[in-house]
Amino acid sequence: METILSLKNLDKKYGAVHAVNNLSFDIQKGNVYGILGPNGSGKSTTLGIILNVVNRTSGEFSWFNGNLSTHEALKKVGAIIERPNFYPYMTATQNLALICKIKGISTEKIDEKLQTVNLFERRNSKFSTFSLGMKQRLAIASALLNDPEILILDEPTNGLDPQGIHEIRQIIKKIAANGTTILLASHLLDEVEKVCSHVVVIRKGIKLYAGRVDEMTASKGLLELKIDTNEAELIQLLENHPAILKVTKDHETIIATLNSEISATEINQFLFNKGFVLSHLVKRKPSLEQQFLDLTNNN
Numbered sequence: 001m002e003t004i005l006s007l008k009n010l011d012k013k014y015g016a017v018h019a020v021n022n023l024s025f026d027i028q029k030g031n032v033y034g035i036l037g038p039n040g041s042g043k044s045t046t047l048g049i050i051l052n053v054v055n056r057t058s059g060e061f062s063w064f065n066g067n068l069s070t071h072e073a074l075k076k077v078g079a080i081i082e083r084p085n086f087y088p089y090m091t092a093t094q095n096l097a098l099i100c101k102i103k104g105i106s107t108e109k110i111d112e113k114l115q116t117v118n119l120f121e122r123r124n125s126k127f128s129t130f131s132l133g134m135k136q137r138l139a140i141a142s143a144l145l146n147d148p149e150i151l152i153l154d155e156p157t158n159g160l161d162p163q164g165i166h167e168i169r170q171i172i173k174k175i176a177a178n179g180t181t182i183l184l185a186s187h188l189l190d191e192v193e194k195v196c197s198h199v200v201v202i203r204k205g206i207k208l209y210a211g212r213v214d215e216m217t218a219s220k221g222l223l224e225l226k227i228d229t230n231e232a233e234l235i236q237l238l239e240n241h242p243a244i245l246k247v248t249k250d251h252e253t254i255i256a257t258l259n260s261e262i263s264a265t266e267i268n269q270f271l272f273n274k275g276f277v278l279s280h281l282v283k284r285k286p287s288l289e290q291q292f293l294d295l296t297n298n299n
Protein backbone atom coordinates (compact mmCIF):
# COMPACT_ATOMS: atom_id res chain seq x y z
CA MET A 1 0.00 0.00 0.00
CA GLU A 2 1.28 3.42 -0.93
CA THR A 3 1.17 6.00 1.83
CA ILE A 4 0.03 9.40 0.60
CA LEU A 5 0.15 11.25 3.91
CA SER A 6 1.41 10.42 7.35
CA LEU A 7 0.70 12.43 10.51
CA LYS A 8 2.78 11.77 13.61
CA ASN A 9 2.00 13.29 17.00
CA LEU A 10 0.67 16.45 15.41
CA ASP A 11 -0.14 19.17 17.91
CA LYS A 12 -1.63 22.63 17.64
CA LYS A 13 -2.36 25.05 20.45
CA TYR A 14 -4.09 28.40 20.03
CA GLY A 15 -3.16 29.89 23.39
CA ALA A 16 -5.08 27.83 25.93
CA VAL A 17 -7.07 25.96 23.25
CA HIS A 18 -5.55 22.59 22.42
CA ALA A 19 -7.08 22.34 18.92
CA VAL A 20 -5.11 19.26 17.76
CA ASN A 21 -3.75 16.94 20.42
CA ASN A 22 -1.03 14.40 19.55
CA LEU A 23 -2.81 13.28 16.39
CA SER A 24 -1.36 10.43 14.32
CA PHE A 25 -2.83 8.60 11.33
CA ASP A 26 -1.90 7.52 7.81
CA ILE A 27 -3.69 8.02 4.51
CA GLN A 28 -3.24 5.18 2.02
CA LYS A 29 -3.71 5.56 -1.71
CA GLY A 30 -7.13 4.77 -3.14
CA ASN A 31 -9.20 5.08 0.04
CA VAL A 32 -11.79 7.63 1.07
CA TYR A 33 -11.07 9.02 4.54
CA GLY A 34 -13.40 11.00 6.73
CA ILE A 35 -12.20 13.06 9.66
CA LEU A 36 -15.32 12.96 11.79
CA GLY A 37 -15.89 15.12 14.83
CA PRO A 38 -18.29 17.64 16.32
CA ASN A 39 -17.87 21.36 15.65
CA GLY A 40 -14.63 22.71 17.09
CA SER A 41 -12.97 19.29 17.32
CA GLY A 42 -9.95 20.35 15.27
CA LYS A 43 -10.83 19.07 11.79
CA SER A 44 -10.21 22.32 9.91
CA THR A 45 -7.05 22.99 11.90
CA THR A 46 -5.71 19.54 10.96
CA LEU A 47 -6.45 20.14 7.27
CA GLY A 48 -4.88 23.61 7.53
CA ILE A 49 -1.67 22.15 8.96
CA ILE A 50 -1.22 19.50 6.28
CA LEU A 51 -1.93 22.12 3.59
CA ASN A 52 0.67 24.47 5.08
CA VAL A 53 -1.74 27.29 5.85
CA VAL A 54 -1.69 26.74 9.64
CA ASN A 55 1.56 26.35 11.58
CA ARG A 56 1.77 23.30 13.81
CA THR A 57 2.94 23.65 17.41
CA SER A 58 4.77 20.31 17.31
CA GLY A 59 4.74 16.90 15.63
CA GLU A 60 5.35 15.84 12.05
CA PHE A 61 3.52 15.21 8.84
CA SER A 62 4.95 13.94 5.59
CA TRP A 63 3.50 13.72 2.10
CA PHE A 64 4.28 10.82 -0.26
CA ASN A 65 6.69 9.09 2.15
CA GLY A 66 8.67 12.28 2.57
CA ASN A 67 10.09 11.98 -0.94
CA LEU A 68 9.00 15.49 -1.90
CA SER A 69 9.20 18.87 -0.21
CA THR A 70 5.81 20.03 1.09
CA HIS A 71 5.77 22.69 -1.63
CA GLU A 72 6.27 20.09 -4.40
CA ALA A 73 3.91 17.60 -2.74
CA LEU A 74 1.08 20.14 -2.58
CA LYS A 75 1.15 20.41 -6.38
CA LYS A 76 -0.25 16.85 -6.34
CA VAL A 77 -3.02 17.80 -3.91
CA GLY A 78 -6.40 19.33 -4.74
CA ALA A 79 -8.07 21.06 -1.80
CA ILE A 80 -11.10 23.13 -0.97
CA ILE A 81 -10.92 24.38 2.57
CA GLU A 82 -12.77 27.64 2.07
CA ARG A 83 -15.34 28.58 -0.53
CA PRO A 84 -13.21 29.65 -3.47
CA ASN A 85 -13.80 33.03 -5.03
CA PHE A 86 -15.12 32.79 -8.54
CA TYR A 87 -16.01 35.80 -10.65
CA PRO A 88 -19.80 36.13 -10.81
CA TYR A 89 -19.89 37.70 -14.28
CA MET A 90 -17.67 35.00 -15.83
CA THR A 91 -18.87 31.60 -17.02
CA ALA A 92 -17.90 28.28 -15.44
CA THR A 93 -15.38 27.65 -18.22
CA GLN A 94 -13.92 31.15 -18.00
CA ASN A 95 -13.50 30.87 -14.24
CA LEU A 96 -11.70 27.54 -14.56
CA ALA A 97 -9.49 28.90 -17.36
CA LEU A 98 -8.47 31.77 -15.09
CA ILE A 99 -7.57 29.30 -12.32
CA CYS A 100 -5.44 27.32 -14.79
CA LYS A 101 -3.65 30.52 -15.72
CA ILE A 102 -3.03 31.48 -12.08
CA LYS A 103 -1.78 27.98 -11.22
CA GLY A 104 0.26 27.74 -14.41
CA ILE A 105 -1.43 24.54 -15.57
CA SER A 106 -2.90 23.52 -18.93
CA THR A 107 -6.55 24.30 -19.73
CA GLU A 108 -7.05 21.01 -21.54
CA LYS A 109 -8.75 19.27 -18.59
CA ILE A 110 -11.48 21.88 -18.12
CA ASP A 111 -14.22 20.10 -20.10
CA GLU A 112 -13.41 16.72 -18.56
CA LYS A 113 -13.59 18.13 -15.02
CA LEU A 114 -16.84 19.98 -15.77
CA GLN A 115 -18.23 16.63 -16.90
CA THR A 116 -17.04 14.96 -13.70
CA VAL A 117 -19.05 17.43 -11.60
CA ASN A 118 -22.09 17.38 -13.95
CA LEU A 119 -21.67 21.01 -15.01
CA PHE A 120 -20.64 20.54 -18.63
CA GLU A 121 -24.10 21.48 -19.90
CA ARG A 122 -23.91 24.69 -17.89
CA ARG A 123 -20.32 25.49 -18.81
CA ASN A 124 -21.28 28.73 -20.59
CA SER A 125 -23.58 30.01 -17.82
CA LYS A 126 -22.40 32.83 -15.62
CA PHE A 127 -21.28 31.83 -12.13
CA SER A 128 -23.84 34.28 -10.67
CA THR A 129 -26.66 32.09 -12.04
CA PHE A 130 -25.45 28.97 -10.20
CA SER A 131 -27.15 27.43 -7.16
CA LEU A 132 -25.05 26.84 -4.04
CA GLY A 133 -24.70 23.18 -4.99
CA MET A 134 -23.47 24.09 -8.47
CA LYS A 135 -20.99 26.56 -6.99
CA GLN A 136 -19.64 23.82 -4.75
CA ARG A 137 -19.40 21.45 -7.71
CA LEU A 138 -17.48 24.07 -9.67
CA ALA A 139 -15.13 24.37 -6.70
CA ILE A 140 -14.55 20.61 -6.85
CA ALA A 141 -13.87 20.86 -10.60
CA SER A 142 -11.32 23.61 -9.92
CA ALA A 143 -9.54 21.44 -7.34
CA LEU A 144 -9.36 18.60 -9.89
CA LEU A 145 -7.81 20.62 -12.74
CA ASN A 146 -4.28 19.39 -11.99
CA ASP A 147 -5.38 15.72 -11.71
CA PRO A 148 -4.43 15.54 -8.02
CA GLU A 149 -3.43 12.32 -6.29
CA ILE A 150 -5.60 13.33 -3.36
CA LEU A 151 -8.64 15.58 -3.05
CA ILE A 152 -9.20 17.30 0.30
CA LEU A 153 -12.61 18.71 1.17
CA ASP A 154 -13.70 20.51 4.34
CA GLU A 155 -17.40 19.98 5.07
CA PRO A 156 -18.25 19.51 1.38
CA THR A 157 -22.03 19.51 1.81
CA ASN A 158 -22.41 22.32 4.34
CA GLY A 159 -25.36 24.57 3.61
CA LEU A 160 -26.70 22.52 0.69
CA ASP A 161 -30.26 21.26 0.25
CA PRO A 162 -30.89 17.48 0.24
CA GLN A 163 -30.67 17.26 -3.57
CA GLY A 164 -27.39 19.23 -3.56
CA ILE A 165 -26.01 17.03 -0.78
CA HIS A 166 -26.89 13.88 -2.71
CA GLU A 167 -25.25 15.18 -5.88
CA ILE A 168 -22.00 16.15 -4.14
CA ARG A 169 -21.81 12.74 -2.43
CA GLN A 170 -22.36 10.95 -5.74
CA ILE A 171 -19.61 13.04 -7.34
CA ILE A 172 -17.18 12.32 -4.49
CA LYS A 173 -17.86 8.61 -4.91
CA LYS A 174 -17.33 8.88 -8.68
CA ILE A 175 -13.99 10.67 -8.21
CA ALA A 176 -12.91 8.03 -5.69
CA ALA A 177 -13.97 5.22 -8.04
CA ASN A 178 -11.61 6.69 -10.64
CA GLY A 179 -8.70 6.16 -8.23
CA THR A 180 -8.32 9.56 -6.56
CA THR A 181 -7.67 9.31 -2.82
CA ILE A 182 -10.05 11.52 -0.81
CA LEU A 183 -9.83 13.11 2.61
CA LEU A 184 -12.86 14.97 3.82
CA ALA A 185 -13.77 16.59 7.11
CA SER A 186 -17.33 16.29 8.28
CA HIS A 187 -19.39 16.59 11.42
CA LEU A 188 -22.09 14.43 9.78
CA LEU A 189 -22.06 10.79 10.74
CA ASP A 190 -24.23 9.64 7.90
CA GLU A 191 -22.02 11.49 5.41
CA VAL A 192 -18.97 9.53 6.55
CA GLU A 193 -20.99 6.31 6.65
CA LYS A 194 -22.26 6.88 3.09
CA VAL A 195 -19.12 8.21 1.42
CA CYS A 196 -16.01 7.03 3.28
CA SER A 197 -14.19 3.71 3.50
CA HIS A 198 -12.10 4.86 6.47
CA VAL A 199 -12.73 7.19 9.38
CA VAL A 200 -10.69 9.07 11.96
CA VAL A 201 -12.98 10.11 14.80
CA ILE A 202 -11.69 13.11 16.76
CA ARG A 203 -13.02 15.06 19.69
CA LYS A 204 -11.29 18.07 21.23
CA GLY A 205 -8.35 17.36 18.93
CA ILE A 206 -7.86 13.84 20.31
CA LYS A 207 -8.16 10.75 18.10
CA LEU A 208 -10.79 8.37 19.44
CA TYR A 209 -10.89 5.84 16.61
CA ALA A 210 -9.13 5.29 13.31
CA GLY A 211 -9.97 2.45 11.00
CA ARG A 212 -12.36 1.14 8.41
CA VAL A 213 -15.93 2.40 8.59
CA ASP A 214 -17.26 -1.14 8.15
CA GLU A 215 -15.09 -2.45 11.01
CA MET A 216 -16.37 0.30 13.22
CA THR A 217 -19.92 -0.75 12.44
CA ALA A 218 -19.13 -4.45 12.74
CA SER A 219 -19.27 -4.63 16.49
CA LYS A 220 -21.28 -7.34 18.22
CA GLY A 221 -24.57 -5.54 17.76
CA LEU A 222 -27.66 -5.44 19.91
CA LEU A 223 -30.93 -7.24 20.46
CA GLU A 224 -34.37 -5.68 20.55
CA LEU A 225 -36.85 -7.66 22.63
CA LYS A 226 -40.46 -7.29 23.74
CA ILE A 227 -42.53 -9.40 26.09
CA ASP A 228 -46.13 -9.07 27.22
CA THR A 229 -45.61 -10.19 30.85
CA ASN A 230 -42.78 -10.65 33.38
CA GLU A 231 -40.69 -7.89 31.83
CA ALA A 232 -38.69 -7.13 34.99
CA GLU A 233 -37.70 -10.80 35.36
CA LEU A 234 -36.69 -10.95 31.70
CA ILE A 235 -34.47 -7.86 32.10
CA GLN A 236 -32.82 -9.41 35.14
CA LEU A 237 -32.14 -12.64 33.28
CA LEU A 238 -30.67 -10.75 30.31
CA GLU A 239 -28.46 -8.66 32.60
CA ASN A 240 -26.93 -11.84 33.96
CA HIS A 241 -26.33 -13.42 30.54
CA PRO A 242 -22.59 -13.64 29.72
CA ALA A 243 -23.08 -12.49 26.09
CA ILE A 244 -24.89 -9.31 27.16
CA LEU A 245 -23.04 -6.15 28.15
CA LYS A 246 -25.94 -4.00 29.25
CA VAL A 247 -29.71 -3.77 29.10
CA THR A 248 -31.69 -0.59 28.56
CA LYS A 249 -35.29 0.26 27.71
CA ASP A 250 -36.59 2.36 24.86
CA HIS A 251 -40.35 2.79 25.38
CA GLU A 252 -41.79 -0.74 25.15
CA THR A 253 -38.61 -2.26 23.73
CA ILE A 254 -35.81 -3.83 25.74
CA ILE A 255 -32.38 -3.19 24.17
CA ALA A 256 -29.63 -5.66 25.07
CA THR A 257 -26.14 -4.62 23.92
CA LEU A 258 -24.00 -7.65 23.13
CA ASN A 259 -20.38 -8.13 24.16
CA SER A 260 -19.90 -11.40 22.27
CA GLU A 261 -21.42 -13.20 19.30
CA ILE A 262 -24.79 -14.78 19.92
CA SER A 263 -27.53 -15.42 17.39
CA ALA A 264 -31.16 -14.44 17.78
CA THR A 265 -32.02 -18.18 17.64
CA GLU A 266 -29.68 -19.02 20.53
CA ILE A 267 -31.02 -16.25 22.74
CA ASN A 268 -34.60 -17.13 21.81
CA GLN A 269 -34.02 -20.79 22.73
CA PHE A 270 -32.32 -19.81 25.99
CA LEU A 271 -35.20 -17.53 27.03
CA PHE A 272 -37.85 -20.05 25.97
CA ASN A 273 -36.17 -22.74 28.08
CA LYS A 274 -36.39 -20.34 31.04
CA GLY A 275 -40.11 -19.89 30.43
CA PHE A 276 -40.05 -16.52 28.62
CA VAL A 277 -42.02 -16.26 25.36
CA LEU A 278 -41.13 -13.10 23.47
CA SER A 279 -43.53 -11.07 21.33
CA HIS A 280 -40.65 -9.47 19.41
CA LEU A 281 -36.97 -10.29 18.84
CA VAL A 282 -34.60 -8.60 16.36
CA LYS A 283 -30.82 -8.58 16.20
CA ARG A 284 -29.31 -5.32 14.91
CA LYS A 285 -25.92 -3.82 14.32
CA PRO A 286 -25.58 -0.50 16.09
CA SER A 287 -25.50 2.49 13.78
CA LEU A 288 -22.31 4.45 13.32
CA GLU A 289 -24.16 7.19 15.15
CA GLN A 290 -24.61 5.06 18.25
CA GLN A 291 -20.97 3.98 18.15
CA PHE A 292 -19.85 7.56 17.65
CA LEU A 293 -21.90 8.62 20.68
CA ASP A 294 -20.51 5.71 22.71
CA LEU A 295 -16.97 6.62 21.69
CA THR A 296 -17.32 10.30 22.48
CA ASN A 297 -19.11 9.62 25.79
CA ASN A 298 -16.55 7.10 26.96
CA ASN A 299 -13.72 9.50 26.26
Ligand SMILES: Nc1ncnc2c1ncn2[C@@H]1O[C@H](COP(=O)(O)OP(=O)(O)OP(=O)(O)O)[C@@H](O)[C@H]1O
Binds near residue numbers: 040042
Ligand atom coordinates in the same frame (compact mmCIF):
# COMPACT_ATOMS: atom_id res chain seq x y z
N1 LIG B 1 -7.28 31.01 14.42
C1 LIG B 1 -7.70 30.54 15.58
N2 LIG B 1 -7.45 31.18 16.75
C2 LIG B 1 -7.85 30.69 17.94
N3 LIG B 1 -8.55 29.55 18.09
C3 LIG B 1 -8.85 28.86 16.97
C4 LIG B 1 -8.45 29.31 15.66
N4 LIG B 1 -8.88 28.41 14.75
C5 LIG B 1 -9.53 27.44 15.45
N5 LIG B 1 -9.51 27.69 16.77
C6 LIG B 1 -10.09 26.85 17.85
O1 LIG B 1 -9.53 25.55 17.72
C7 LIG B 1 -10.52 24.55 17.96
C8 LIG B 1 -10.64 23.66 16.75
O2 LIG B 1 -11.22 24.39 15.68
P1 LIG B 1 -11.42 23.81 14.21
O3 LIG B 1 -12.02 24.88 13.36
O4 LIG B 1 -10.17 23.15 13.77
O5 LIG B 1 -12.49 22.67 14.47
P2 LIG B 1 -13.46 21.95 13.46
O6 LIG B 1 -13.57 20.57 13.95
O7 LIG B 1 -13.02 22.17 12.07
O8 LIG B 1 -14.81 22.68 13.72
P3 LIG B 1 -15.83 23.43 12.73
O9 LIG B 1 -16.49 22.33 11.98
O10 LIG B 1 -16.74 24.15 13.67
O11 LIG B 1 -14.96 24.35 11.90
C9 LIG B 1 -11.79 25.30 18.31
O12 LIG B 1 -11.87 25.39 19.72
C10 LIG B 1 -11.58 26.68 17.69
O13 LIG B 1 -12.29 27.66 18.40
